[in-house]
Amino acid sequence: MTFQISALRAATLIALGLTALSAHATDGYFSHGYGIKAKGMGGAATALAQDGFAGANNPAAAAFAGNRFEAGVDLFMPDREMSRSGTGGMLDTRVRSDKRAFLIPELGYNQDLSPRLAAGVTVYGNGGMNTTYPGGQLNCGQGPANALCGSGQLGVDLIQLVVAPTVAYKLNERHSVGVSPLLVFQMFKAYGLEGFGGMSVDAAHLTGSGYSNSTGLGLRLGYMGKLSERVSIGASYAPKVHMSRFKAYAGLFADGGDFDIPENASVGIAVQATPEVLLAADYQHIGYGGVPAIGNAATAGPLGGTPGGGFGWKNIGVVKLGVQWQMSPRVTLRAGYNRSENPVTAANITPNVLAPGVMKSHFTLGATHALSPRSELTWSFMHAPRVSVSGPSLLAGTETVSMRQNAIAIQWGSRF
Template sequence: MTTCNRWPVRHSIALAALLVAAPWAHATNGYFPHGFGLKAKGMGGASIAMAQDGFAGVNNPAAAAFVGNRWDVGAEIFRPYRDAQFVGQTPVVESGKTAFLIPEFGYNVKLSERLALGLTVYGNGGMNTSYAPFPNGVNLLGGQGKLGVDLMQLIVAPTLAYQVAEGHALGISPLLVLQRFEAYGIQGFAMMSQSPGDVSNRGKDSSTGVGVRLGYFGKLGDRVNVGVAYSPKVSMSKFDKYKGLFAGGGDFDIPENFGVGVAVQVTPAVTVALDATRINYGGVPSIANGSLSQVMAGKPLGAADGPGFGWRDVNVVKLGVQWQLNPQWTLRAGYNQGDNPIRAQDAMFNILAPGVIRKHITFGATYAPDKASEWTFALWHGKRENVVGPSVDFMSGAMNPTGTRIGMHQNGFGLQYSRKF
């Protein structure tokens, strides 16, 4: 028991350092992952009404009351394929970074029959693109050299859950957030900024903030679980090095998000889970402000009402099935479908962040060689999506209504080891 309790302290610190150091990207439901923890990822992300691993801090804090004593550590290889072009003017240019290693960690312990404590370390989301320039050194957006961005969001979430009545719990997870961002190759945007020297090629910058996630988990008899999870917008410190790029002088908050879920044990061996979630990208000006519309209206980059990426709110439905084949093997499959946050009129700016994926198919399994340990794997595919919209020559003001095309598809695979104690 003592060894297990000490394990997460030193290893979660090391894991957090690895998360910060590693370049990575998520781009599934907008820039949020389609799920957290490999059991959830194998079920299309459905997890709000499931209590089966140490990732309660991100899925539903109240679920920690029913998880028991365990730790889970895993990593995934995420492979997004992004490309863009100006139709009829340039060839298709593919982003050069197509493989990212993303670790994650969860821990849970019962302090009493009603009270549980947990810790989750995870990447909330991100976006990474890197487009090579043309032979003359000019890139897709008119800048020099490579073109791209690198956004990372790391969250450490301690969790406390309490059973207020038999089978019903409330939970809370403070969210300790670190962001990192870098942009390069968009020097051409400087002429549209209120702070031209703080738009591109400023190196890595970081930002911090504190938020919270709240949850309810209820057992309605022996066969039905329900859950609710909510996280308000997290106000982050500003990216000072990019105050000429992001609206609000470098603001880049984490959007409000929430969801409800139900899990039904339809037979002793089969469970079906369904989540309905929403991510309110529209509440963050640097993400939601219109792009070309604000440029054409004369609004400078970096201003409170300056151009953003034009992302809208998205609704996501996550459906998963879990089959307990035998005491050793559990099989999973899932489907995830969400809205595309990027509208046609904002395609050009989103060459940098083409988070257009709408549909995912997922599979997974857990092998339990004994009562104390588990090996879980999951794999998934995000169906290709394209968005075609206008392009603008900022020097002449000429517009081509179908001049920009962005697209993406993606694959992923992960492996997780879990230990009960």
């Protein structure tokens, strides 16, 4: 027990340190899955209890997961590009974001406290508003400028770290409920946006202020039911997390730097089709449109105002499908498909040069290899083909943003 708690503390510190390297941009800026087993199955996990990531997927799953600890890291490799045409050559450009590899750590811990009560903690991250475009390719009338007519490099970086303590209770042998308080820490920086100073209510807090921090407290609720020996269902809901403002970017985000985390909900089903084959399916709703900084139209008002201009993201639905095959006592194989609606709209293309969260299809593979009766090694691979969105630029002509992604992840797990 003492060893497990010490391992948890050490892994949490590692996750806190490595989160500064992270970036996501799959289902909007949420990951396509949490926990490497879920990642290998297209993210489907709401009706499953096979790891310690209940705090990210479904808190009620902790009641059935048993005593276990997992720590993993995902090497996420997005390839992002923007272009502008139709300006008569004055502002035409094509640039590619420089940084194209990020480490994303995550960990989960779960322990039975009694036959009916379990507790644990999940540490995971979100992100994806991360771009680093080179500068100096344009002349907007005041010397060398970047693609949005600012000075030097152009880009943003959003990091969200969530620590989710979890408690789950078995109502009876087949049904459980759970709750996870969400302790959220955010970091954000933007640079190269001087060209939009005239559109901000506070140009001094628009760009180039380094990282600004934000904190908030949220909640995730969950239910899991085993309808039979072969069929399980699950549901999870997290209301919008109200975050403190990014004070250094009060002239960028709507409502003076406010950047909340959108509400999200999932339902899922898992079917043990044969003794060796498990099928799982989830549907997830993410309410990006309910957060003004994300959902407001680019022309809703001045940057930083109320209402203020935003990224124009719409609410999305995500379908997650996965299959798991117990090939042998030591090897489990997985595959999945994740289909997300695209939150980015053509009418709001210019701000999404900074945050091209346009992905739709994600194809996944994975496997778990038993190292011993109590330890295992899990890996996953994800490929998301390139998606492009074009629309009228706020500067001139037509802009296009595009992205494709690959990710390779590995996780060590232990049962105790």
